[in-house]
Amino acid sequence: MAKKLFGTTGIRGLVNDLLTPEFASKISAAFGTYIGGKGKRVLIAMDTRTSSEMLKSSAISGLISVGCDAYDSGIAPSPAVQYGVRNNFFDAGIMITGSHIPPERNGLKFFVSDGTEVYGPIEEKIEEIYFNDEIERASWKDIGNVETFDAVTPYKKMLSETGVEGNLKVVLDPGHGAHYALMPEVIEKLGHDLITINSQPDGFFPGRGSEPDEKNLRGLMERVKQENADVGIALDCDGDRCIFVDDKGGYVMGDISECIITDEVMKEHNGGLIVTGVTTSALIDWIVEKNNGKLVRTKVGASDIVAETVKRGALFSFEENGGSIFPEINPCRDGGLTAIYMLNTLTKRNQKLSEIISEMPKFYQLKDKIECPDELKQELTKKVVEHYKDRDAKEIIDIDGIKVVFEDGSWMLLRPSGTEPIFRVFVESSSEEKAQRLMEDGLETVKGILEGMRQ
Numbered sequence: 001m002a003k004k005l006f007g008t009t010g011i012r013g014l015v016n017d018l019l020t021p022e023f024a025s026k027i028s029a030a031f032g033t034y035i036g037g038k039g040k041r042v043l044i045a046m047d048t049r050t051s052s053e054m055l056k057s058s059a060i061s062g063l064i065s066v067g068c069d070a071y072d073s074g075i076a077p078s079p080a081v082q083y084g085v086r087n088n089f090f091d092a093g094i095m096i097t098g099s100h101i102p103p104e105r106n107g108l109k110f111f112v113s114d115g116t117e118v119y120g121p122i123e124e125k126i127e128e129i130y131f132n133d134e135i136e137r138a139s140w141k142d143i144g145n146v147e148t149f150d151a152v153t154p155y156k157k158m159l160s161e162t163g164v165e166g167n168l169k170v171v172l173d174p175g176h177g178a179h180y181a182l183m184p185e186v187i188e189k190l191g192h193d194l195i196t197i198n199s200q201p202d203g204f205f206p207g208r209g210s211e212p213d214e215k216n217l218r219g220l221m222e223r224v225k226q227e228n229a230d231v232g233i234a235l236d237c238d239g240d241r242c243i244f245v246d247d248k249g250g251y252v253m254g255d256i257s258e259c260i261i262t263d264e265v266m267k268e269h270n271g272g273l274i275v276t277g278v279t280t281s282a283l284i285d286w287i288v289e290k291n292n293g294k295l296v297r298t299k300v301g302a303s304d305i306v307a308e309t310v311k312r313g314a315l316f317s318f319e320e321n322g323g324s325i326f327p328e329i330n331p332c333r334d335g336g337l338t339a340i341y342m343l344n345t346l347t348k349r350n351q352k353l354s355e356i357i358s359e360m361p362k363f364y365q366l367k368d369k370i371e372c373p374d375e376l377k378q379e380l381t382k383k384v385v386e387h388y389k390d391r392d393a394k395e396i397i398d399i400d401g402i403k404v405v406f407e408d409g410s411w412m413l414l415r416p417s418g419t420e421p422i423f424r425v426f427v428e429s430s431s432e433e434k435a436q437r438l439m440e441d442g443l444e445t446v447k448g449i450l451e452g453m454r455q
Contacts, residue, residue: 003131006123008301008418012098012107015051019106021058028062028094029137030130031110034122035092038067038142043084045076045151046096047178047238050203051106056096059108063094064144065137071149075201077178077239078109079334083158084151086115086330097178097238100211101420103203116310116331119303155336156182162329163190163340166347168230171195171245173220175210176202177237183336187233192343195227210236212243212322214251225249231346231353235335240302241322242335244342246353254322255281255365257342260356261324264345265316266291272315275308277301278403279413279426280320281363299400301418302333364435365428370446372423376453377416380423383449384414412438414446423450 005011011027013019032040042063046052060070071090073081078095085093093111101107110118110126118126129135138144163186170192174180180201187194197219198207209216212234224232224245232245244252258276262284266272271293276284277300288295293315298308302319309317309327317325323333330337346353372380385402397403401415401424410429417424423446427438 003127005127005130006118009099009303010095010107010109010117012101012105012419015104015106019051019055021054024055024058024096024108025062025065026135027108027126027130028059029066029135030126031092031094032063032066032068033129033134033136034126035068035112037136038138038144040068040091041071041089042068043071043073043081043088043090043093043149043151044096045073045081047098048075048176048180048201048203049098049103049106049237052096052203055106055108059094059096060146064146066135067138067142067144069144070146072146073149073151075178076151077155077182077336079240079330079332079336080151080155080182082111082115082332083155083330084149085111085113087154088149095238098210099238099419100236100241102209103205107419114331116306117303119307152182156186158329159186159336159340160189162337162344164344164347165191166343167191167193168343168346169193169195169227170343171197171220171223171227171229171232173198173208173212173217173232173234174239175208175212175235175237176200176205177210177235177239179235179239179336183233183235183239183339186336186340187343190343195223195229197223205237212236212241217243217245217251221245221249221251231342233339233342235339239335240333241319242324242338242342243322244353246357248354250354252353252357253281253365255283255320256357256360257322257338258318258320258324259283259287259360260345261338261341262316262318263287263291264341264348266293269315273312275305275312275314275317277305277319278397278400279415280318281365281428282409282411283361283363286361300415306331306333361430363428363430364432365426366435366439367424367426368439368443369417369422369424370443370450372416372421372450374421376450377423379453380446380450381416383453384446387445387449388414410434410438412442414442
């Protein structure tokens with residue numbers, strides 16, 4: 001079996017374990033070799049993690065060692081880099097980010113000339129160059145140059161032009177990440193009354209963990225209630241995901257917020273094709289059907305979803321964790337655009353977020369995870385699929401782990417994380433009790449199989 005470095009989203013690992021300066025330099029040199037080396041222009045930026053400057057500097061050295069010219073944008077959100085690559089004729093881009101994962105971990109994401117993430121065959125070719133030592137170093141006279149480039153200002157301008165003016169009361173939590181200065185400026189420019197928390201760049205994430213989940217957003221939820229705000233907005237460290245808190249201080253799952261945005265986009269375009277992952281709530285089926293559209297589900301991961309979006313010419317796509325993809329504007333998971341579109345929707349409809357949610361069908365979705373070493377994931381997945389494949393069900397979907405769909409529409413999905421040493425369990429039902437039962441079943445099954453493998 002070929003050696004693997006790439007997961008669901010780029011390459012991630014422990015800092016100074018897998019992610020050493022030497023590794024960042026070599027993998028970036030392999031990427032530079034893949035795109036053609038001499039004279040190729042690569043835009044590079046980083047999030048606010050303590051290790052990001054170290055890894056960025058190393059990545060730049062790797063790029064210029066094969067003749068690429070590196071354009072350093074400092075701290076910038078991932079979608080700003082992708083927007084910059086696409087609209088400024090760069091040959092490629094690199095983002096140093098761990099996204100939502102803990103501060104002791106970090107990662108690298110690689111983009112091709114249209115701003116989309118590398119995927120599948122391209123990842124394999126980069127890995128082949130890396131492992132086979134096929135890096136083509138430049139001669140001393142062809143070593144690349146390093147220049148600075150502002151990727152933030154054009155992206156900020158695009159967000160401002162996409163937004164509509166309003167007067168909502170907004171509490172923004174950038175999570176000490178790359179949107180710490182950018183997003184507040186955009187929201188205030190649109191006329192909204194803004195309050196910020198956790199808006200200082202800090203790679204230790206003192207105010208909350210980077211992942212915008214319910215546990216980490218307790219402070220935002222409470223602040224929304226205290227301020228009697230219309231909405232709370234939370235971003236992860238590199239700004240490719242956005243999660244909301246409603247006007248009552250309630251946590252809004254990414255499935256629900258993305259379905260609201262999908263509904264608004266489809267109304268604007270009288271239908272259309274929507275792409276999302278297999279983990280997304282059945283609520284999206286209801287949204288797409290009522291707008292006379294079409295729905296395609298694919299594997300989890302921004303690169304797979306974007307690839308399917310581009311391939312099918314979809315109107316809109318998203319990941320259920322809060323990442324909207326607007327292919328005509330920026331063909332990547334974009335937390336900034338997600339925030340702007342939600343503010344636009346609330347302003348245009350003149351409705352509270354809690355009211356919009358109350359008008360939609362209620363589904364109970366639960367998500368949990370179990371620690372699982374990376375080296376056991378493949379065998380564990382195989383055994384989990386074997387366990388569930390003969391289950392009495394309406395449909396079995398195995399494009400990413402295994403998804404068991406029951407006759408009443410309830411479902412459970414079990415899959416390994418492509419970015420962390422964990423195994424995920426997703427369940428959903430219109431019955432809260434059944435959702436709990438399915439989750440207990442899924443967790444017990446995975447734990448039992450894992451324990452058996454360790455004996």
